[in-house]
Amino acid sequence: MRKVLLLVMVSTFAGCAKRQEPESLLKARELMAEAQNPSGNLALLCEPVDAEVYLDGVWQGLCSDFSGSPKALRVGSGLHEIEVKKQGYWPYTTYFEPSRARARLTIQLRASGPKTGGSE
Numbered sequence: 348m349r350k351v352l353l354l355v356m357v358s359t360f361a362g363c364a365k366r367q368e369p370e371s372l373l374k375a376r377e378l379m380a381e382a383q384n385p386s387g388n389l390a391l392l393c394e395p396v397d398a399e400v401y402l403d404g405v406w407q408g409l410c411s412d413f414s415g416s417p418k419a420l421r422v423g424s425g426l427h428e429i430e431v432k433k434q435g436y437w438p439y440t441t442y443f444e445p446s447r448a449r450a451r452l453t454i455q456l457r458a459s460g461p462k463t464g465g466s467e
Contacts, residue, residue, distance in 0.1 A: 387445030388419035389429070394455045398433040410454070419449065435460060 391400060393410030400407045402420065407413070410431060413420040420429075422445045429452070432438035436456035443450070 386421065386423045387447055388449045389413065389422055389443060389445075390415050390419045390449065390451045391431070392451065392453045393431055395433060395436070398431045398436070398454075398456055401428075401430040401432070403428050404430075415451075431456065 391410050391413040392415070396409070396411040396414070398410045400410055400413060400420065402422065407420060412418060422443060424445065426442055426444045428440065429443050430438060430440045431454050433456060435458060437459050439454050439456055441452070443452075
């Protein structure tokens with residue numbers, strides 16, 4: 348009789364150990380992990396629109412690739428260097444630390460050479 352009772356108790360507790368967490372609890376754990384490692388999206392509005400975008404020194408694409416919804420530059424946690432440049436213009440460099448929010452950066456590059464075309 349004791350063996351049967353012990354077998355029933357072991358199988359009952361073993362069944363409890365195998366239960367999966369509810370999906371809502373799994374989602375909550377995922378959101379908490381993201382909160383500890385903030386990331387964000389950075390929409391870039393540039394002039395000229397075909398300027399090149401670099402994230403931490405790595406080419407990401409053209410400014411027009413990250414101009415708005417749903418297109419944006421995905422930035423992971425931590426402080427990042429954002430550089431926008433195009434030949435014939437002064438480069439623009441800034442630093443960005445995401446805060447789990449979407450941000451917008453408007454950049455107007457300035458020509459580096461003498462002005463041409465037309466009289467003043």
